Amino acid sequence: MKSKSQSLKLPNPVNSNPSHDAxxxxxxxxxxxxxxxAVKYLGLVPKTSQAVFFDPYRNYAGAKFQGQMCHGTSSKAAFVKALLAARKRGKSFKLAYIPQDGATNHELEFFSAVVWSMGNGRSSKLYVVIEELASCVETTGKLKGKAGELLRGGRQYGLVIHSIFQRGQEVPKTVTEQSSTWWIGAVNSMSDAKWLADKKGLNINDIAALTSAKVNKQKIGKPIAEYLLVRDGIGNVESKSLNCHSGLRC
Structure with missing residues (x-):
């Protein structure tokens, strides 16, 4: 039996535009x-953007995202209809898909296929936030299917992918190799810190010294998340902190 994502017969994105930056x-x-x-407050997903979320744990649906309500649905048909209508209107929106089966590969593939079909290199950019990516993928090699296509080919169709996970070793290399900006918070082990340091040419001690919002809430009573923001270019690293309750940067 074909999956629902296969039976939708979705179109391909249009108007390839290689001038878009990665x-x-x-x-x-x-x-x-x-x-x-960090997704909610740093502005890497702009306030006035068109944005769509893969939201298995309801981190966005039913709440405001930088002042704009993020509407959510678990219905595949309703999600396709709402996203298509929002893209046609051409205005800012925030829409979340809440997968009924949770963070699984087939749910991510459905979401990715729908988003891929909405790409348009001459229209407004579509920011795509994928929560719990590592739970959905089944390889650390090449990411296949429409999810992989979003990372490899989405740029030229105005699709900007934001991927969220706990350990870099658990996600396909397609995700890390195609992402030009890395937000790095406190990790769980020295092996995680070493992997990140090796990948981005960072000092492992700088990563190991980061304190999580959870720990700072216990220590100082405030959920302050320390992080490194690493962009393309040698030495292009910012060391900052974020109040996860207020959204204020420190």
């Missing part, structure tokens, strides 16, 4: 490290 972002940190708060 802007994919990853957020990596252990539990309580502030990943979702």
């Amino acid at each position: 802007e994919h972002v990853i957020y990596v940190a252990g539990t309580g490290g502030g990943k979702t708060s």
Whole structure:
């Protein structure tokens, strides 16, 4: 039996535009490290953007995202209809898909296929936030299917992918190699810190010294997440912190 995503017969994206810059972002940190708060408050997903969320744990649906309500649905048909209508209107929106089966490969593939079909290199960019990526994938090699296509080919169709996970070793290399900006919070182990340091040419001690929002809430009573923001270019690293409750940067 064909899956629902296969039977939708979705179109391909249109108007390839290679002039778009590579802007994919990853957020990596252990539990309580502030990943979702970074998505919400840092502005890497612009306030006035068109944005769509793969939201298995309802981190966005039913709440405001930078002042704009993020509507959510678990219905595949309703999600396709709402996203298509929102893209046609051409205005800012925030829409979340809440997968009924949770963070699984087939749910991510459905979401990715729908988003891929909405790409348009001459229209407004579509920011695509994927929570719990590592739970959905079944390989650390090449990411296949429409999810992989979003990372490899989405740029030229105005699709900007933001991927969120706890350990870089658990996600396909397609995700890390295609993402030009890395938000790195406190990780769970020295092996995680070493992997990140090796990948981005960082000092392992700088990563190991980061304190999570969870730990700081216990220590100082405030959920302050310390992080490194690493962009393309040698030495292009910012060391900052974020109040995960207020959204204020320190």
